[in-house]
Amino acid sequence: MSPVGLCFLFFFSVLVCHWEPVCCYANGKVTKACGSMKPHHGGASGQTTLSPYQLQTNTSTFSPGDQIRVILSGTSYFEGFLLQARDAAQPESASAIGSFTLTNPDRMQLLTCNNHQGSAVSQTSDARQTEVVVIWTAPQDSPNEVQFFVTVVAHYKVFWLKVPGPIIYQHGITPHPHQTTSTHPTIQPTTPSILPGPFTSEGCGQSKSCLLDPPGCDPEKDPHCFYMSMSTEGTDKTSVMFELSGPAEGYVSFALSWDTWMGNDDVYLCIKDEDRVSVSAAFVSGRTYPEDHSQSGLSSVSWRLADGSIQCRFSRPVKLTNQGRFDLDQGYFLFLASGHTQYGEIRKHSRQPLISRDRKLITGPPQVLRGSRSPTIMKMHGALMLLAWMLTGSVGTFIASFYKPDWPNQTLFGQKVWFQVHRGLMMLTVILTVVAFCLPFIYRKGWSTDAGVHPHLGCCVLVLSLIQPIAAMHRPPPDSNRRFIFNWTHSSIGIFTEILAVATMLLGVGQTSLPLPSPWATSVLIGYVVWVASLKVALGWHSRYRKCTESLISEHFMVEKKRNVKNVS
Numbered sequence: 001m002s003p004v005g006l007c008f009l010f011f012f013s014v015l016v017c018h019w020e021p022v023c024c025y026a027n028g029k030v031t032k033a034c035g036s037m038k039p040h041h042g043g044a045s046g047q048t049t050l051s052p053y054q055l056q057t058n059t060s061t062f063s064p065g066d067q068i069r070v071i072l073s074g075t076s077y078f079e080g081f082l083l084q085a086r087d088a089a090q091p092e093s094a095s096a097i098g099s100f101t102l103t104n105p106d107r108m109q110l111l112t113c114n115n116h117q118g119s120a121v122s123q124t125s126d127a128r129q130t131e132v133v134v135i136w137t138a139p140q141d142s143p144n145e146v147q148f149f150v151t152v153v154a155h156y157k158v159f160w161l162k163v164p165g166p167i168i169y170q171h172g173i174t175p176h177p178h179q180t181t182s183t184h185p186t187i188q189p190t191t192p193s194i195l196p197g198p199f200t201s202e203g204c205g206q207s208k209s210c211l212l213d214p215p216g217c218d219p220e221k222d223p224h225c226f227y228m229s230m231s232t233e234g235t236d237k238t239s240v241m242f243e244l245s246g247p248a249e250g251y252v253s254f255a256l257s258w259d260t261w262m263g264n265d266d267v268y269l270c271i272k273d274e275d276r277v278s279v280s281a282a283f284v285s286g287r288t289y290p291e292d293h294s295q296s297g298l299s300s301v302s303w304r305l306a307d308g309s310i311q312c313r314f315s316r317p318v319k320l321t322n323q324g325r326f327d328l329d330q331g332y333f334l335f336l337a338s339g340h341t342q343y344g345e346i347r348k349h350s351r352q353p354l355i356s357r358d359r360k361l362i363t364g365p366p367q368v369l370r371g372s373r374s375p376t377i378m379k380m381h382g383a384l385m386l387l388a389w390m391l392t393g394s395v396g397t398f399i400a401s402f403y404k405p406d407w408p409n410q411t412l413f414g415q416k417v418w419f420q421v422h423r424g425l426m427m428l429t430v431i432l433t434v435v436a437f438c439l440p441f442i443y444r445k446g447w448s449t450d451a452g453v454h455p456h457l458g459c460c461v462l463v464l465s466l467i468q469p470i471a472a473m474h475r476p477p478p479d480s481n482r483r484f485i486f487n488w489t490h491s492s493i494g495i496f497t498e499i500l501a502v503a504t505m506l507l508g509v510g511q512t513s514l515p516l517p518s519p520w521a522t523s524v525l526i527g528y529v530v531w532v533a534s535l536k537v538a539l540g541w542h543s544r545y546r547k548c549t550e551s552l553i554s555e556h557f558m559v560e561k562k563r564n565v566k567n568v569s
C-alpha cells in the first residue's frame with residue numbers, strides 16, 4: 001500500500017476508535033434509552049431472529065419488598081445490556097418498576113429511569129460476558145404482574161431489542177394468559193453440552209453416511225479434514241443425527257439443496273464465538289446471508305473446540321412442518337462450507353463449497369459420498385479458454401507472424417496456406433472464447449461481484465476478439481495503398497488482445513470457483529508465457545535476419561545484373 005493509503009487508513013482507524021464509544025454508549029450510561037430500551041447504534045433496528053439470550057428469575061410469585069434474583073444468560077457473548085422490570089398488564093407503558101441491587105458493581109451499574117433511582121441496570125464497559133446476575137426488589141406499590149425486559153447488544157449493530165423475560169405475580173393473584181407471551185414464545189434453547197472426544201471417520205459407509213474432504217480424511221487426526229456425517233436414530237427412523245467437523249477458523253456449515261446452486265437451501269451452522277460454539281439452523285433464499293438463525297427443531301446439541309478443529313453434533317426430526325426446515329426423507333445435494341466469523345457473525349465462505357456429486361436421501365442407507373469444490377461448468381470455462389488462448393490462438397498468430405513467406409507456391413482451397421491456417425485457427429479461437437465466456441454467466445446467473453478484475457478483462461478480450469474477424473472481412477485489397485493501415489492495426493490489436501488474455505488467465509487461475517493447486521497453476525502459466533514470448537523473439541530475429549540476407553542477395557544480384565548490362569553494351 002502507498003504511504004498515502006497507509007496514512008489515510010491510520011487516520012480512519014483513529015477516527016473510528018475515538019468515535020465508537022461516544023456513539024454506542026460502551027460505558028452503559030444509556031438513560032436516554034430508558035423508555036424505548038433501544039440503543040442508538042447507527043440506525044440499526046435490532047435482530048428479528050430468536051434471541052440467543054434469556055432472562056430467568058428464581059421465583060414466579062412475590063410479595064412487596066421481596067428480593068428476586070434475575071439472571072441474564074446467553075449461548076453466546078454480549079457486550080452490553082439494559083434490564084428493566086415493567087408492569088406486565090401494561091406492556092406499552094414505558095415506566096420501570098422497582099429497584100435493582102448489583103451483585104458485581106465492577107461489571108454493571110444502576111441507572112435512574114423515570115426519576116426512580118436503580119430502576120434499570122446496564123453494563124459498565126463493552127467487555128464481553130455471558131451471564132449477569134442482579135437482585136430486584138419489589139416496591140410497596142407494585143403492580144400485580146411484573147415482567148422483566150432486556151435489550152442485549154452482542155456487538156454494535158447486532159442487538160436484540162426488549163427481549164421479554166418471565167412474568168412474576170403477587171401472591172394470591174391468579175395468572176391469566178398474556179398476548180405478549182403467546183406472540184413471543186420464549187423457546188428455551190437446549191443447553192449444549194461438550195463432546196467427550198473428537199469425531200472419527202470410522203464407520204463411514206457402515207453405520208453412517210459421510211462426506212469427506214479431502215476424500216478419506218479422518219477428523220480425529222486431521223483438523224483440516226472437512227467432515228459431515230448423518231445417521232438415522234431410533235428403530236422407526238424418526239430423527240437424524242448430524243455431525244460436522246472442520247478447521248476452527250470460524251464456522252463450518254452444511255446445507256441441503258435441491259440443486260447445485262446456492263439459494264433456497266436449508267442450512268445448519270456451527271459457529272465459533274471465542275471459546276464456545278453456537279449451533280443453529282438457517283435458510284438461504286438467494287446468494288445471500290442466511291436468515292432466521294435459530295436452534296428450533298434441533299436437539300441433543302453438543303460441540304467441541306479443541307486440537308484446531310471445530311466440531312458439533314445435533315439431532316433433528318425427519319419432518320418439521322411449521323419451521324421452514326426441509327423434510328429429511330427426500331434426496332438433496334449436500335453443500336459443505338466454511339469461513340471466518342466476526343463477533344459470532346459469519347462471513348462469506350472463503351472457499352468454494354464442497355458439493356456432493358449426487359443427491360442423497362438423508363434417511364437412506366449409509367454411504368461414503370463424493371463431492372467436488374469445482375463445478376463442471378467452471379472447469380469447462382477454464383479448459384476452453386486455455387485451449388483457445390494457449391493453443392489455437394497462439395499457433396494462429398505464430399503462423400501469421402512468421403510463416404507468411406513459407407509455402408509460396410502452394411495453395412489451400414484457393415488461398416495461401418498460411419492465410420487458411422491462420423483464419424481457421426483464429427475463427428476457432430473466437431468460437432471457443434464466445435462459448436467459454438458464456439459459461440460463468442450461466443453458472444452465476446449474472447455478473448459475479450466477487451471475481452475482481454477477471455470478468456472485466458474477459459469482456460475486453462471478447463470484444464477485441466470479435467472486432468478482429470469483422471475488421472479482417474472488410475480489409476482493403478493487398479495492392480491498395482491503405483492496406484498497410486489494416487496490417488498494422490490488425491497485428492497491433494492481435495498483440496494487445498493476447499497480452500490482455502494472458503493477464504485474464506493469470507487472474508482466472510486464482511479464482512475461488514476453480515480451486516487449482518495454488519502456486520503450481522500460476523507457475524505453469526508463467527512458464528508457458530515465457531516460452532511463447534522467447535519463441536516469438538527468436539523467430540522475430542530469425543525472420544529479420546532472413547529478410548536482411550534476402551535483400552543483400554537481391555542487391556548483389558542487381559549489381560551483377562547491371563554489370564552484365566554494362567559489359568554487353
Ligand SMILES: *[C@@H]1O[C@H](CO)[C@@H](O)[C@H](O)[C@H]1NC(C)=O
Pocket residue numbers: 058059067068069135
Ligand atoms: C431468590 O433470590 C433472592 C436473592 O438471592 C433470595 O433472597 C430469595 O429468597 C430467592 N427466592 C426464592 C424463592 O428462592
